[in-house]
Amino acid sequence: MKEYLHSLLVSIMLLLASVVAYGQNIIYSDGPYVKKTDSGFDVITVINGKPECENLKNNKLQVSSSNGNHRFDVELTDIEIPISDYAMADEVTILSDPHGDLDSFVSILQSSAIINNEYSWCYGNNHLFILGDVFDRGDEVLPIFWLIYKLSSEAKEVGGVVHLLKGNHEDMVLNDDFRYTSSKYTSLADSLNMKYSDFWTNEWILGEWLSTRNYIERMGKNLFTHAGISEKMVSAKLDIKQINELMRIYALSDWESRFNNPEAELLFLMNG
Numbered sequence: 001m002k003e004y005l006h007s008l009l010v011s012i013m014l015l016l017a018s019v020v021a022y023g024q025n026i027i028y029s030d031g032p033y034v035k036k037t038d039s040g041f042d043v044i045t046v047i048n049g050k051p052e053c054e055n056l057k058n059n060k061l062q063v064s065s066s067n068g069n070h071r072f073d074v075e076l077t078d079i080e081i082p083i084s085d086y087a088m089a090d091e092v093t094i095l096s097d098p099h100g101d102l103d104s105f106v107s108i109l110q111s112s113a114i115i116n117n118e119y120s121w122c123y124g125n126n127h128l129f130i131l132g133d134v135f136d137r138g139d140e141v142l143p144i145f146w147l148i149y150k151l152s153s154e155a156k157e158v159g160g161v162v163h164l165l166k167g168n169h170e171d172m173v174l175n176d177d178f179r180y181t182s183s184k185y186t187s188l189a190d191s192l193n194m195k196y197s198d199f200w201t202n203e204w205i206l207g208e209w210l211s212t213r214n215y216i217e218r219m220g221k222n223l224f225t226h227a228g229i230s231e232k233m234v235s236a237k238l239d240i241k242q243i244n245e246l247m248r249i250y251a252l253s254d255w256e257s258r259f260n261n262p263e264a265e266l267l268f269l270m271n272g
Helices: 003-022 104-110 141-157 168-174 183-191 197-199 205-211 229-234 238-249 255-259 262-268
Strands: 031-036 041-047 050-057 060-064 071-075 092-095 127-130 161-164 216-219 223-225
Touching: 031 060, 031 161, 031 183, 031 205, 060 141, 071 141, 071 255, 104 141, 104 205, 127 141, 141 205, 168 197, 183 197, 197 205, 216 238, 238 262
Parallel strands: 092 127, 127 161
Antiparallel strands: 031 041, 041 050, 060 071, 216 223
């Protein structure tokens, strides 16, 4: 009975969202947003402005770009916090700031022989770093996140590693700063009387996974982070693991709280 009422409520909410979208003449695609339930996974996708919901009984998810040019399957897996320190790998590729540009992201990965035409990992035991800022500006934020999620699992099976480090745009969206966020991403949440960041809490698969990603990592003598670190941060003499642990703790603090906390201010604001 509980599951029936839950499914009924979701269906009513999605119907209302569809009416709102139609009334505003919004034509866009978004998702999938995936939430784990007692009966499997609830999947919300917007196709041509119309929200659709389905319940997956297994852990196989299909992901498509808005125009359908990119399609791949994702297997939902257990989520683990990555380590912060790595030995030097034989080969490393470093990317940054995909900002929702799936075409360019896929093109770079394929031309670098990191993925094949089926969007599968083919980079062996090598390492791929993505230094943050997947959110905002482009039209394909969700498919990029899902592709990174998928490749992380596939790389691990053959001894490789995909490193997604969080950038300032991840921090902004998760803290309700939508100044660079297209209305495409907030329309579904608005129509359901939610905030867009509500889709990125630990209730949702990508939200939980993103919350475990690091902000800074070291490989051999090389330091990787989104926008560098200040001399003041270096003088604080925090180790890499400690920085990531503290930043995960303070990640959902509002801006005012960070300004009033010297440790959080050092980690997140301009002098850190």
